[in-house]
Amino acid sequence: MSLRNGTKQGTVRIGVLGLGRIAQHMGETLSAMHKDPRYSQLVEPYACATRNDEARARNYADTFGFTKAYGSYEQLLDDPEVDLVYIATPHVFHKDQAIAAMQHGKNVLVEKAFTLNAQQARLVIEESQDTRLLCAEAIWTRYMPSRTLLVQALESGVIGDVVQMHADLSYPLTHKQRLVDPALGGGILLDCGIYALNFGGMIYPNANVTRMLSNVVMSPEGVDRTFQASAVLSNGVLTSSSASMLCASPRLGIIQGTKGYIIVGNINNPEYIDVYAADHTLIQRITPPEQLTGYEYEVAAAAQAVLDGRIECVQMPHSQTIHMLEAMDGLRADWAMRYPDER
Numbered sequence: 001m002s003l004r005n006g007t008k009q010g011t012v013r014i015g016v017l018g019l020g021r022i023a024q025h026m027g028e029t030l031s032a033m034h035k036d037p038r039y040s041q042l043v044e045p046y047a048c049a050t051r052n053d054e055a056r057a058r059n060y061a062d063t064f065g066f067t068k069a070y071g072s073y074e075q076l077l078d079d080p081e082v083d084l085v086y087i088a089t090p091h092v093f094h095k096d097q098a099i100a101a102m103q104h105g106k107n108v109l110v111e112k113a114f115t116l117n118a119q120q121a122r123l124v125i126e127e128s129q130d131t132r133l134l135c136a137e138a139i140w141t142r143y144m145p146s147r148t149l150l151v152q153a154l155e156s157g158v159i160g161d162v163v164q165m166h167a168d169l170s171y172p173l174t175h176k177q178r179l180v181d182p183a184l185g186g187g188i189l190l191d192c193g194i195y196a197l198n199f200g201g202m203i204y205p206n207a208n209v210t211r212m213l214s215n216v217v218m219s220p221e222g223v224d225r226t227f228q229a230s231a232v233l234s235n236g237v238l239t240s241s242s243a244s245m246l247c248a249s250p251r252l253g254i255i256q257g258t259k260g261y262i263i264v265g266n267i268n269n270p271e272y273i274d275v276y277a278a279d280h281t282l283i284q285r286i287t288p289p290e291q292l293t294g295y296e297y298e299v300a301a302a303a304q305a306v307l308d309g310r311i312e313c314v315q316m317p318h319s320q321t322i323h324m325l326e327a328m329d330g331l332r333a334d335w336a337m338r339y340p341d342e343r
Helices: 021-035 054-064 073-078 091-103 118-131 145-155 189-203 296-308 318-334
Strands: 012-017 043-049 068-070 084-087 107-111 135-138 162-168 209-218 224-233 238-244 253-257 260-265 272-277 282-286
Touching: 012 021, 012 073, 012 296, 021 043, 021 054, 021 296, 043 054, 043 073, 043 296, 054 068, 068 073, 073 091, 084 091, 084 296, 091 107, 091 118, 107 296, 118 135, 118 318, 135 296, 145 189, 145 260, 145 272, 145 282, 162 189, 189 224, 189 238, 189 318, 209 318, 224 318
Parallel strands: 012 043, 012 084, 043 068, 084 107, 107 135, 162 238
Antiparallel strands: 162 253, 209 224, 224 238, 253 260, 260 272, 272 282
Protein backbone atom coordinates (compact mmCIF):
# COMPACT_ATOMS: atom_id res chain seq x y z
CA MET A 1 0.00 0.00 0.00
CA SER A 2 1.38 3.40 -0.94
CA LEU A 3 0.42 6.74 0.54
CA ARG A 4 -1.13 9.23 -1.82
CA ASN A 5 1.86 11.59 -1.79
CA GLY A 6 4.21 8.95 -3.12
CA THR A 7 6.14 7.93 0.00
CA LYS A 8 7.65 4.49 -0.01
CA GLN A 9 5.27 1.64 0.59
CA GLY A 10 4.09 1.23 4.16
CA THR A 11 6.14 4.08 5.62
CA VAL A 12 4.58 7.18 7.16
CA ARG A 13 6.74 10.30 7.09
CA ILE A 14 6.23 12.33 10.26
CA GLY A 15 6.57 16.04 10.82
CA VAL A 16 6.86 17.53 14.30
CA LEU A 17 5.27 20.97 14.69
CA GLY A 18 6.54 22.85 17.75
CA LEU A 19 9.84 21.89 19.37
CA GLY A 20 9.31 22.37 23.11
CA ARG A 21 9.81 19.85 25.90
CA ILE A 22 7.30 17.23 24.75
CA ALA A 23 8.72 17.40 21.22
CA GLN A 24 12.13 16.43 22.61
CA HIS A 25 10.60 13.18 23.87
CA MET A 26 8.92 12.64 20.51
CA GLY A 27 12.20 13.24 18.68
CA GLU A 28 13.89 10.63 20.86
CA THR A 29 10.99 8.27 20.21
CA LEU A 30 10.96 8.64 16.44
CA SER A 31 14.73 8.28 16.28
CA ALA A 32 14.55 5.04 18.29
CA MET A 33 11.62 3.73 16.23
CA HIS A 34 13.48 4.36 12.98
CA LYS A 35 16.33 2.16 14.25
CA ASP A 36 14.07 -0.57 15.66
CA PRO A 37 13.14 -3.40 13.26
CA ARG A 38 9.61 -3.47 14.71
CA TYR A 39 8.95 0.08 13.53
CA SER A 40 11.64 1.05 11.02
CA GLN A 41 9.46 0.34 7.99
CA LEU A 42 6.40 1.97 9.55
CA VAL A 43 7.59 5.49 10.43
CA GLU A 44 10.25 7.92 9.32
CA PRO A 45 11.33 11.03 11.29
CA TYR A 46 11.12 13.33 8.31
CA ALA A 47 10.52 17.02 9.15
CA CYS A 48 10.42 19.41 12.10
CA ALA A 49 9.48 23.05 12.47
CA THR A 50 9.62 25.90 14.95
CA ARG A 51 7.47 29.00 14.72
CA ASN A 52 10.33 31.28 13.61
CA ASP A 53 13.75 29.80 14.43
CA GLU A 54 15.30 27.74 11.65
CA ALA A 55 18.60 27.27 13.51
CA ARG A 56 16.77 25.67 16.42
CA ALA A 57 14.88 23.42 14.02
CA ARG A 58 18.14 22.37 12.35
CA ASN A 59 19.66 21.50 15.70
CA TYR A 60 16.61 19.35 16.51
CA ALA A 61 16.81 17.66 13.10
CA ASP A 62 20.52 16.92 13.52
CA THR A 63 20.00 15.59 17.05
CA PHE A 64 17.21 13.17 16.19
CA GLY A 65 17.91 12.35 12.56
CA PHE A 66 15.19 14.30 10.74
CA THR A 67 15.65 15.04 7.04
CA LYS A 68 14.05 18.48 6.86
CA ALA A 69 14.16 21.44 9.27
CA TYR A 70 11.87 24.43 8.85
CA GLY A 71 11.82 27.84 10.50
CA SER A 72 8.06 28.21 10.18
CA TYR A 73 5.04 26.00 10.63
CA GLU A 74 3.73 26.98 7.19
CA GLN A 75 6.81 25.53 5.50
CA LEU A 76 6.26 22.18 7.16
CA LEU A 77 2.58 22.12 6.19
CA ASP A 78 3.51 23.01 2.59
CA ASP A 79 5.92 20.06 2.31
CA PRO A 80 4.11 17.43 0.19
CA GLU A 81 6.23 14.61 1.64
CA VAL A 82 4.84 14.98 5.18
CA ASP A 83 2.13 12.39 5.86
CA LEU A 84 1.43 12.85 9.56
CA VAL A 85 1.93 15.98 11.67
CA TYR A 86 2.49 15.64 15.40
CA ILE A 87 1.30 18.87 17.05
CA ALA A 88 3.40 19.57 20.13
CA THR A 89 2.49 23.19 20.89
CA PRO A 90 0.56 24.48 23.97
CA HIS A 91 -3.13 23.51 24.18
CA VAL A 92 -4.40 26.92 23.14
CA PHE A 93 -2.98 26.54 19.62
CA HIS A 94 -4.15 22.99 18.89
CA LYS A 95 -7.50 23.77 17.28
CA ASP A 96 -6.23 26.15 14.63
CA GLN A 97 -3.07 24.19 13.91
CA ALA A 98 -4.84 20.85 13.58
CA ILE A 99 -7.42 22.32 11.21
CA ALA A 100 -4.71 24.07 9.18
CA ALA A 101 -2.73 20.84 8.89
CA MET A 102 -5.74 18.91 7.61
CA GLN A 103 -6.57 21.70 5.17
CA HIS A 104 -3.04 21.16 3.83
CA GLY A 105 -3.81 17.45 3.38
CA LYS A 106 -1.96 16.26 6.47
CA ASN A 107 -3.06 13.64 8.97
CA VAL A 108 -2.64 14.83 12.56
CA LEU A 109 -1.69 13.43 15.94
CA VAL A 110 -2.46 16.13 18.50
CA GLU A 111 -0.78 16.14 21.90
CA LYS A 112 -3.14 16.12 24.86
CA ALA A 113 -5.11 18.05 25.81
CA PHE A 114 -6.57 17.80 22.32
CA THR A 115 -8.06 21.31 22.53
CA LEU A 116 -9.11 23.74 25.25
CA ASN A 117 -12.71 22.49 25.32
CA ALA A 118 -15.21 20.15 23.69
CA GLN A 119 -16.58 22.84 21.35
CA GLN A 120 -13.13 23.32 19.81
CA ALA A 121 -12.67 19.55 19.58
CA ARG A 122 -15.88 19.19 17.61
CA LEU A 123 -14.64 21.72 15.05
CA VAL A 124 -11.37 19.82 14.63
CA ILE A 125 -13.15 16.49 14.31
CA GLU A 126 -15.58 17.94 11.77
CA GLU A 127 -12.56 18.86 9.65
CA SER A 128 -11.29 15.29 9.98
CA GLN A 129 -14.65 13.94 8.87
CA ASP A 130 -14.81 16.36 5.94
CA THR A 131 -11.26 15.67 4.73
CA ARG A 132 -11.23 11.96 5.69
CA LEU A 133 -7.83 12.48 7.29
CA LEU A 134 -6.69 10.90 10.52
CA CYS A 135 -7.09 13.10 13.59
CA ALA A 136 -6.08 11.48 16.88
CA GLU A 137 -5.36 12.62 20.42
CA ALA A 138 -1.89 11.72 21.71
CA ILE A 139 -2.63 10.75 25.30
CA TRP A 140 -0.05 8.01 25.59
CA THR A 141 -1.53 5.91 28.41
CA ARG A 142 -4.52 5.07 26.21
CA TYR A 143 -2.20 3.34 23.72
CA MET A 144 0.17 1.53 26.10
CA PRO A 145 0.15 -2.26 26.59
CA SER A 146 -0.34 -1.59 30.31
CA ARG A 147 -3.92 -0.52 29.57
CA THR A 148 -4.70 -3.91 28.03
CA LEU A 149 -2.97 -5.74 30.88
CA LEU A 150 -5.01 -3.81 33.45
CA VAL A 151 -8.32 -4.40 31.67
CA GLN A 152 -7.52 -8.11 31.33
CA ALA A 153 -6.83 -8.36 35.06
CA LEU A 154 -10.17 -6.71 35.85
CA GLU A 155 -12.07 -8.85 33.35
CA SER A 156 -10.60 -12.00 34.91
CA GLY A 157 -12.71 -11.30 37.98
CA VAL A 158 -9.76 -11.64 40.34
CA ILE A 159 -10.88 -8.65 42.43
CA GLY A 160 -14.59 -9.24 41.88
CA ASP A 161 -16.93 -6.44 40.90
CA VAL A 162 -15.31 -3.01 40.85
CA VAL A 163 -16.80 -0.66 43.45
CA GLN A 164 -14.59 2.41 43.29
CA MET A 165 -11.31 3.73 41.94
CA HIS A 166 -8.99 6.66 42.54
CA ALA A 167 -6.17 8.22 40.54
CA ASP A 168 -3.84 11.12 41.31
CA LEU A 169 -1.03 12.75 39.36
CA SER A 170 0.74 15.69 40.98
CA TYR A 171 4.09 17.39 40.46
CA PRO A 172 5.56 20.71 41.69
CA LEU A 173 5.14 22.70 38.47
CA THR A 174 4.48 26.33 39.42
CA HIS A 175 7.88 27.28 37.97
CA LYS A 176 6.60 26.54 34.45
CA GLN A 177 5.19 29.74 33.00
CA ARG A 178 2.90 27.89 30.60
CA LEU A 179 1.06 26.23 33.47
CA VAL A 180 0.25 29.45 35.31
CA ASP A 181 -0.73 31.45 32.24
CA PRO A 182 -4.48 31.39 31.43
CA ALA A 183 -3.78 32.63 27.89
CA LEU A 184 -1.84 29.41 27.19
CA GLY A 185 -4.51 27.12 28.64
CA GLY A 186 -2.72 26.92 31.98
CA GLY A 187 -3.74 25.03 35.08
CA ILE A 188 -3.16 21.49 36.26
CA LEU A 189 -6.37 20.04 34.78
CA LEU A 190 -5.34 19.95 31.12
CA ASP A 191 -1.76 18.97 31.93
CA CYS A 192 -1.84 16.31 34.66
CA GLY A 193 -5.46 16.11 35.76
CA ILE A 194 -6.38 14.77 32.35
CA TYR A 195 -4.41 11.58 33.14
CA ALA A 196 -6.22 11.11 36.45
CA LEU A 197 -9.59 11.48 34.71
CA ASN A 198 -8.53 9.22 31.86
CA PHE A 199 -7.56 6.46 34.28
CA GLY A 200 -11.21 5.60 34.75
CA GLY A 201 -12.12 6.62 31.22
CA MET A 202 -9.77 4.13 29.57
CA ILE A 203 -11.02 1.27 31.76
CA TYR A 204 -14.69 2.06 31.20
CA PRO A 205 -14.82 3.98 27.90
CA ASN A 206 -18.53 3.26 27.40
CA ALA A 207 -19.66 4.48 30.83
CA ASN A 208 -21.13 7.95 31.16
CA VAL A 209 -20.78 10.31 34.10
CA THR A 210 -24.12 10.56 35.90
CA ARG A 211 -23.02 12.95 38.65
CA MET A 212 -19.82 14.87 39.43
CA LEU A 213 -18.70 16.93 42.42
CA SER A 214 -15.41 18.78 42.79
CA ASN A 215 -13.25 21.17 44.80
CA VAL A 216 -10.51 23.42 43.52
CA VAL A 217 -7.76 25.75 44.71
CA MET A 218 -7.18 28.56 42.22
CA SER A 219 -3.98 30.49 41.58
CA PRO A 220 -3.69 34.30 41.69
CA GLU A 221 -3.44 34.19 37.90
CA GLY A 222 -6.85 32.51 37.67
CA VAL A 223 -5.99 28.90 36.85
CA ASP A 224 -6.58 25.70 38.80
CA ARG A 225 -3.54 24.57 40.74
CA THR A 226 -5.09 21.79 42.86
CA PHE A 227 -8.36 19.94 42.34
CA GLN A 228 -10.28 16.89 43.47
CA ALA A 229 -13.26 15.45 41.60
CA SER A 230 -15.57 12.53 42.24
CA ALA A 231 -18.03 11.05 39.80
CA VAL A 232 -20.57 8.24 39.67
CA LEU A 233 -20.44 6.35 36.38
CA SER A 234 -23.46 4.87 34.67
CA ASN A 235 -22.17 1.38 35.52
CA GLY A 236 -22.35 2.22 39.24
CA VAL A 237 -18.60 2.65 39.83
CA LEU A 238 -17.55 5.60 41.99
CA THR A 239 -14.42 7.34 40.69
CA SER A 240 -12.27 10.05 42.20
CA SER A 241 -9.47 11.99 40.55
CA SER A 242 -7.04 14.60 41.78
CA ALA A 243 -4.01 16.58 40.67
CA SER A 244 -1.87 19.45 41.91
CA MET A 245 0.96 21.63 40.65
CA LEU A 246 1.97 22.49 44.23
CA CYS A 247 3.23 19.11 45.44
CA ALA A 248 4.42 15.66 44.47
CA SER A 249 2.25 12.57 44.85
CA PRO A 250 2.74 8.79 44.70
CA ARG A 251 1.02 8.90 41.26
CA LEU A 252 -0.99 5.79 42.12
CA GLY A 253 -4.12 4.37 40.57
CA ILE A 254 -6.21 2.28 42.96
CA ILE A 255 -9.12 0.05 41.90
CA GLN A 256 -11.19 -1.57 44.65
CA GLY A 257 -13.41 -4.58 44.09
CA THR A 258 -15.57 -6.91 46.12
CA LYS A 259 -12.80 -9.55 46.31
CA GLY A 260 -9.65 -7.43 46.39
CA TYR A 261 -7.94 -4.43 44.87
CA ILE A 262 -5.36 -3.38 42.29
CA ILE A 263 -2.64 -0.75 42.66
CA VAL A 264 -1.10 0.73 39.52
CA GLY A 265 2.30 2.31 40.04
CA ASN A 266 2.52 5.65 38.20
CA ILE A 267 -0.68 6.26 36.22
CA ASN A 268 1.29 8.52 33.87
CA ASN A 269 3.48 5.61 32.67
CA PRO A 270 2.56 2.42 34.54
CA GLU A 271 5.54 0.59 36.02
CA TYR A 272 3.65 -2.26 37.70
CA ILE A 273 0.13 -3.54 38.31
CA ASP A 274 -0.16 -5.22 41.72
CA VAL A 275 -3.19 -7.43 42.39
CA TYR A 276 -4.22 -7.98 46.01
CA ALA A 277 -6.77 -10.21 47.69
CA ALA A 278 -9.24 -8.73 50.17
CA ASP A 279 -6.94 -9.80 53.04
CA HIS A 280 -4.14 -7.67 51.48
CA THR A 281 -2.19 -10.68 50.22
CA LEU A 282 -0.29 -9.88 47.03
CA ILE A 283 -1.62 -12.27 44.40
CA GLN A 284 0.31 -11.10 41.36
CA ARG A 285 2.59 -8.38 40.07
CA ILE A 286 2.04 -7.62 36.39
CA THR A 287 4.92 -5.79 34.71
CA PRO A 288 4.37 -4.00 31.39
CA PRO A 289 6.83 -4.87 28.59
CA GLU A 290 10.04 -2.91 28.12
CA GLN A 291 9.48 0.14 25.96
CA LEU A 292 11.54 2.56 23.89
CA THR A 293 10.12 5.68 25.52
CA GLY A 294 6.40 4.88 25.86
CA TYR A 295 5.41 7.24 23.08
CA GLU A 296 6.03 4.66 20.37
CA TYR A 297 2.62 3.07 20.91
CA GLU A 298 0.63 6.18 20.02
CA VAL A 299 2.88 6.85 17.03
CA ALA A 300 2.56 3.29 15.73
CA ALA A 301 -1.22 3.34 16.18
CA ALA A 302 -1.55 6.63 14.32
CA ALA A 303 0.78 5.55 11.51
CA GLN A 304 -1.11 2.29 11.03
CA ALA A 305 -4.40 4.16 11.00
CA VAL A 306 -3.03 6.39 8.23
CA LEU A 307 -2.00 3.34 6.19
CA ASP A 308 -5.42 1.78 6.78
CA GLY A 309 -7.21 4.94 5.68
CA ARG A 310 -8.93 5.44 9.05
CA ILE A 311 -9.73 8.89 10.48
CA GLU A 312 -9.48 7.89 14.15
CA CYS A 313 -7.52 5.48 16.36
CA VAL A 314 -9.45 2.73 18.10
CA GLN A 315 -7.45 3.34 21.29
CA MET A 316 -8.70 6.94 21.56
CA PRO A 317 -11.63 7.48 19.17
CA HIS A 318 -13.14 10.90 18.54
CA SER A 319 -16.07 10.15 20.85
CA GLN A 320 -13.72 9.59 23.78
CA THR A 321 -11.77 12.77 23.12
CA ILE A 322 -15.02 14.74 23.23
CA HIS A 323 -16.32 12.83 26.24
CA MET A 324 -13.22 13.59 28.32
CA LEU A 325 -13.21 17.26 27.30
CA GLU A 326 -16.89 17.54 28.23
CA ALA A 327 -16.02 16.22 31.69
CA MET A 328 -13.25 18.79 32.05
CA ASP A 329 -15.55 21.53 30.72
CA GLY A 330 -18.01 20.57 33.44
CA LEU A 331 -15.36 20.86 36.12
CA ARG A 332 -14.23 24.27 34.92
CA ALA A 333 -17.84 25.45 34.79
CA ASP A 334 -18.18 24.50 38.45
CA TRP A 335 -15.04 26.52 39.17
CA ALA A 336 -16.19 29.50 37.07
CA MET A 337 -12.90 29.16 35.21
CA ARG A 338 -12.70 30.21 31.58
CA TYR A 339 -9.69 30.70 29.34
CA PRO A 340 -9.33 34.05 27.53
CA ASP A 341 -10.07 32.37 24.18
CA GLU A 342 -13.45 31.28 25.54
CA ARG A 343 -14.62 34.73 26.62
